[in-house]
Amino acid sequence: xxxxxxxxxxxxxxxxxxxxxxxxxxxxxxxxxxxxxxxxxxxxxxxxxxxxxxxxxxxxxxxxxxxxxxxxxxxxxxxxxxxxxxxxxxxxxxxxxxxxxxxxxxxxxxxxxxxxxxxxxxxxxxxxxxxxxxxxxxxxxxxxxxxxxxxxxxxxxxxxxxxxxxxxxxxxxxxxxxxxxxxxxxxxxxxxxxxxxxxxxxxxxxxxxxxxxxxxxxxxxxxxxxxxxxxxxxxxxxxxxxxxxxxxxxxxxxxxxxxxxxxxxxxxxxxxxxxxxxxxxxxxxxxxxxxxxxxxxxxxxxxxxxxxxxxxxxxxxxxxxxxxxxxxxxxxxxxxxxxxxxxxxxxxxxxxxxxxxxxxxxxxxxxxxxxxxxxxxxxxxxxxxxxxxxxxxxxxxxxxxxxxxxxxxxxxxxxxxxxxxxxxxxxxxxxxxxxxxxxx
Numbered sequence: 001x002x003x004x005x006x007x008x009x010x011x012x013x014x015x016x017x018x019x020x021x022x023x024x025x026x027x028x029x030x031x032x033x034x035x036x037x038x039x040x041x042x043x044x045x046x047x048x049x050x051x052x053x054x055x056x057x058x059x060x061x062x063x064x065x066x067x068x069x070x071x072x073x074x075x076x077x078x079x080x081x082x083x084x085x086x087x088x089x090x091x092x093x094x095x096x097x098x099x100x101x102x103x104x105x106x107x108x109x110x111x112x113x114x115x116x117x118x119x120x121x122x123x124x125x126x127x128x129x130x131x132x133x134x135x136x137x138x139x140x141x142x143x144x145x146x147x148x149x150x151x152x153x154x155x156x157x158x159x160x161x162x163x164x165x166x167x168x169x170x171x172x173x174x175x176x177x178x179x180x181x182x183x184x185x186x187x188x189x190x191x192x193x194x195x196x197x198x199x200x201x202x203x204x205x206x207x208x209x210x211x212x213x214x215x216x217x218x219x220x221x222x223x224x225x226x227x228x229x230x231x232x233x234x235x236x237x238x239x240x241x242x243x244x245x246x247x248x249x250x251x252x253x254x255x256x257x258x259x260x261x262x263x264x265x266x267x268x269x270x271x272x273x274x275x276x277x278x279x280x281x282x283x284x285x286x287x288x289x290x291x292x293x294x295x296x297x298x299x300x301x302x303x304x305x306x307x308x309x310x311x312x313x314x315x316x317x318x319x320x321x322x323x324x325x326x327x328x329x330x331x332x333x334x335x336x337x338x339x340x341x342x343x344x345x346x347x348x349x350x351x352x353x354x355x356x357x358x359x360x361x362x363x364x365x366x367x368x369x370x371x372x373x374x375x376x377x378x379x380x381x382x383x384x385x386x387x388x389x390x391x392x393x394x395x396x397x398x399x400x401x402x403x404x405x406x407x408x409x410x411x412x413x414x415x416x417x418x419x420x421x422x423x424x425x426x427x428x429x430x431x432x433x434x435x436x437x438x439x440x
Contacts, residue, residue: 011127030295041086122155125254129239133160140188147249191428197233208235261326377411
């Protein structure tokens with residue numbers, strides 16, 4: 001099934017089709033208010049603005065934002081837990097946080113107004129993908145401190161859908177409920193969507209012939225090749241979404257039915273692209289690091305937050321009629337980049353080679369180790385069938401050559417039997433770094 005014709009459906013037409021000039025005026029008005037709010041109520045911002053020699057009144061136009069300092073994730077950890085809140089803690093009605101596996105978690109808070117905006121933007125995000133009031137939305141994002149589950153949940157309810165709050169795991173039961181409840185929409189990470197498809201085959205369930213028509217995926221980078229696999233295996237149109245907990249959660253940007261970039265909701269966020277080395281702004285269309293400023297956040301305003309995500313912006317008109325600039329698919333993160341024998345590569349580049357390769361399943365694990373003074377990359381993939389060790393070794397040699405010729409890096413490739421690599425119940429773990437001091 002496909003999503004059908006969604007071109008005429010805009011959840012917030014006055015905002016989604018706003019003239020660019022009017023949108024810029026709204027951004028400037030909201031940005032001035034946001035800067036004053038942050039400077040007045042958050043000591044960190046007051047100190048960082050003063051150190052940079054700027055004050056909120058120095059912002060005359062949108063270009064002046066480049067004079068203001070950046071915010072990075074370590075700033076959130078150093079101000080743990082509530083020092084970045086711009087409202088009294090008693091006004092914060094919900095708190096989310098990262099896992100904190102590498103240190104203090106990053107904590108984000110929401111006022112009632114923040115949650116209202118978030119639900120509206122998530123409804124807008126889902127509508128852009130072709131979700132409609134009355135649809136059964138099977139939500140396989142994790143609930144709890146992770147923003148994904150509740151973000152999609154309240155957005156779907158705002159859109160007046162029937163939400164199945166399944167969360168992650170228990171894949172066989174997930175498949176049974178999708179079939180029994182007639183879900184039209186699947187919300188999950190793309191890696192878990194592939195896991196659902198794989199388990200359905202093992203159960204003898206024709207999930208590609210089910211009522212599913214739309215997939216709304218995010219929370220991890222994924223390639224166009226993987227999108228094609230998901231479309232084929234689940235019989236859906238898979239749509240990308242973008243968000244960060246620090247900014248709001250999911251719903252910062254979303255693909256429309258044309259799937260040609262993610263419309264960034266510019267009435268609530270201001271997007272910049274910078275050179276990650278020089279930190280200077282880059283023009284429209286140039287690839288660099290995405291920087292986001294919130295325009296309406298009350299509890300946790302974020303000014304020039306460096307996302308570390310590598311992408312570019314598109315301001316060309318979209319056939320759907322939306323005027324908001326589009327974010328190209330995120331190809332990787334600055335901190336995900338691996339340097340192997342002088343070659344800079346991202347996990348997504350390896351994925352693009354593996355997914356769709358004859359006889360190879362869309363599951364992989366990259367392990368970084370050190371051999372002497374050199375970094376070493378091991379790529380573990382899975383065969384689709386229970387091939388002999390000799391056949392798997394032959395495919396591994398082909399993959400090794402293919403990766404070398406396309407990406408330019410020499411690596412070791414191991415092809416495992418079906419099911420030997422761990423499956424994701426949420427965000428996929430694609431990289432293991434075993435080098436000494438890698439986590440320091």
